[in-house]
Amino acid sequence: MYIRATGNISPQKTFGNAPFPGEVVAYEGNRLTCITPDYKELIDPKLIRRMSRVIKMGVASAMACLKEAGVTPPDAIITGTAYGCLEDTGIFLSKMIERGEELLTPTSFIQSTHNTIGAQVALLLHCHEYNNTFVNGGSSFECSLLDAQMLLQEGEAKNVLVGGIDEITDISHGILSRFGLYKQGSVSNLDLYNTPSKGTIAGEGSAFFLLTNEASENALAKLDAITTFYKPGSFGEVEQQISSFLSAQNISVDDIDLIITGKNGDAKNDEVYQYLGKTLFNKNTAINYKHLCGEYPTSSAFALWYAAHIIKTNMIPGKAQVAPLKKVLIYNHYQNTYHSLMLLSAC
Amino acid sequence: MILEHKMSQTVFVAGVGVISGIGNNTAKCLSALENSRAGIDKIRYLDTVHKDTFPVAEVKLSNDELAALSDFAPGISRTAMLSLIAAREALHSAKIENFSSWRTGFISANTVGGMDKTEDFFTQFMANPKAGRLRNVVNHECGKITELVADQLGIKNYVSTISTACSSSANAIMYGARLIKNNILDVVIAGGTDALTRFTLNGFNTLMILDSEYCQPFDANRRGLNLGEGAGYVTLVSERVAASLKTSPYCALSGYCNANDAYHQTASSPDGTGSYMAMQGALKMSSLNPGDIGYINLHGTGTQNNDNSEGTAIKRLFEPHYPKMSSTKSFTGHTLGASAGIEAVFSALSVQQGLIYPNLRFKTRIEDLPFAPETSFTRQPELKHVLSNSFGFGGNCSSLIFSKLQD
16 A cells, blocks of 8 residues: 555644755653644644644544545545543543532543543545544554555455554653653753663654555555564564564565564663664664654554655654665554554555 | 345344343343333442432442452452453354354444553552552553453454444444454454543533433433443354254344534534434434334433434434434433444344333423334233434444345
């Protein structure tokens, strides 16, 4: 399937007509926050007022993607989100406890459901077609892509809108910090991989893609294949999964021009990437992406956006110019539970 | 074994499992359906200030009893325990030999994950951000509930979670069937789970759609819905797996469709656009005409809005010949993310055994609708196709069709 257009709101300047690659926005501390656009140009201001931050981010990036593709409405809308609408969930939960389950209002409850963003996009476009939401932790976005791939194969859809969305709220950052997920003390996203210690930096984002089976002149890249695997028992098993994924595509690791890995700066988390760097990937050029968007369960949506733009512009951020890029592989895992592989090629 | 109608590739229901307010397994639920025994009662297990106000259909077991029944260690989310009990029954009832030799998946839906435990955590956390036991919030995410259960079942090839409000588990079943048809998996346990929580009870209360009496779906004088809890799963298998079974599958999943009402975040359109499209799409996929459907397991929540909208869509699609129909939510309450899974089990049994379930407490027909739901349990051996509807917030509408197999 082809990536015809994207819309990406992230902690970097990725939205609208921003140049690629842009200058990296630096962050001090362990929490990266999305740079949000002026929503008034994308969503009816009357609707904006009622929407929480993540709903605005989701809806705006979805609408921008469709606008770039010149597709309204799509034949299917599929979203992936591990956490859903955390802000509304937190508001309703807090008020319910504060007020002893009395005198509550429905807005935050209504908007707390995980399918709110997909539903709002359908509502804005009067889109009656297929609409689905995956909430499967670190593979939520990948499940959405697989769903899209199947819809295209089944002939049920020609243009599928797929997005990966997750937000950080003060409450979620507070709780996740207590699990020891994030680095303590002074930390900069620019030094993320140079300070091998415990923890990573928290991130968030909303990246949408318009996928189609038809090649077109302005498509960014072709997404050849996607797979996930669950709780592998060893690094060797990861290596074997990657090899069989590539064999199924009739290619070997030597055919890969660039590997984008999900290193997040946490020493334990990154061991598998280091292992692969010495084994299967030892001859490949590899770059990382989480210093740009931070770590979150649907960060692979940011990685896909990054890969598509690298292919389209034939520029690897931070690397000297190379021969035309033909194949890019993204390998990411989230907390060693869900691992995913996405193979892209130049159109 | 030949399917009555032609299809390029068939997905079979080889196993079923359910736990709900009317019973802790399939046999007990079926017995309650046969004997018109509703599971709705005064709140006993959920700790809420509304316990004397709103009747609900709770699973009649405490968390400790559920832990013992499920083999989970005590302290885990009730949602996971309900899920494991029903999913394990669905797996065992399929009697698949050499289960581990097939590519297997677990696709489970839910709407609020481990919210029951998060609520306990949050009370302490709000008083002090350093307080509250982390083990009560570690499984908050919807996907964590699925993982906990998949690990207990030993399913590793593919694990996923869907959340589209009250249609969630219909979409899990659809996705599971498509993973089989696309030759990605051979066996999928698909359905959903939801435990009652204060979050959802209070949320539905703010929408003013909870009935303080026992609900009366599709009745002219209906007042709203009763919430329920539970889990329901079907074991879906490919033709190859079905051929290896010693017993005949329950039925085929012959059609399904997901559409969106695109009318309002929480309300359904007056003409039932989304539900009409979902039912019509499912019929098209199974190459059936409306007249082929013998029974509709209604979404039938008992709210003014749903029953009007769903009823209007049925009128538009089926006029003038209406199948028999009923809402089993009059027994189980509305179990949200689990409802389509539970009702898929009831529908599979309905088409396999020719069973029509009653719509309890129905008295007065809705004026604008030229049909009424069934009021008693009957057997109809000639039943061939059953339609199950599930509609949710966000306009998500999904319909499934289960078809009888010929020996």
